[in-house]
Amino acid sequence: MTDARKPSVLFVCVHNAGRSQMAAAFLTHLGGDQVEVRSAGSAPADTVNPAVVEAMAEVGIGLSAQTPKILTTEAVHASDVVITMGCGDACPIFPGKQYLDWKLDDPAGQGIDAVRPIRDEIERRIHDLLKELRPART
Numbered sequence: 001m002t003d004a005r006k007p008s009v010l011f012v013c014v015h016n017a018g019r020s021q022m023a024a025a026f027l028t029h030l031g032g033d034q035v036e037v038r039s040a041g042s043a044p045a046d047t048v049n050p051a052v053v054e055a056m057a058e059v060g061i062g063l064s065a066q067t068p069k070i071l072t073t074e075a076v077h078a079s080d081v082v083i084t085m086g087c088g089d090a091c092p093i094f095p096g097k098q099y100l101d102w103k104l105d106d107p108a109g110q111g112i113d114a115v116r117p118i119r120d121e122i123e124r125r126i127h128d129l130l131k132e133l134r135p136a137r138t
Helices: 019-034 050-058 073-077 112-133
Strands: 008-013 036-041 081-084 098-101
Touching: 008 019, 019 036, 019 050, 019 112, 050 112, 081 112
Parallel strands: 008 036, 008 081, 081 098
Antiparallel strands: none
16 A cells, blocks of 8 residues: 555455454454455355354454344445455446455354465465565554
């Protein structure tokens, strides 16, 4: 971001119960109050995936209080960067936004052993994203 205001990032996946929840939690945890973070799903689940909650708890980040949220055009419009994770064409496109598509395995229906590598890859990508969002601090 080139201006002085806080960048805003929206993570989107279908159910907002796994990948987007982990990404939002990592960015909130690692970015602190320097980044505005949102997550949503095109067809949100009722709850966050329990294996995702467990995997994130292993690295000291709690997700048990989070709930999946519906994707709205307002959330996209209010975000500088929109990162999709398998939501296909459900995400509205607005000019002037940066769109990234992270190809990640879906943790839905997976056990903790399958979720850990997805979690670790998301954390790695969040570190890279933070370098892009605030290059002066790298």
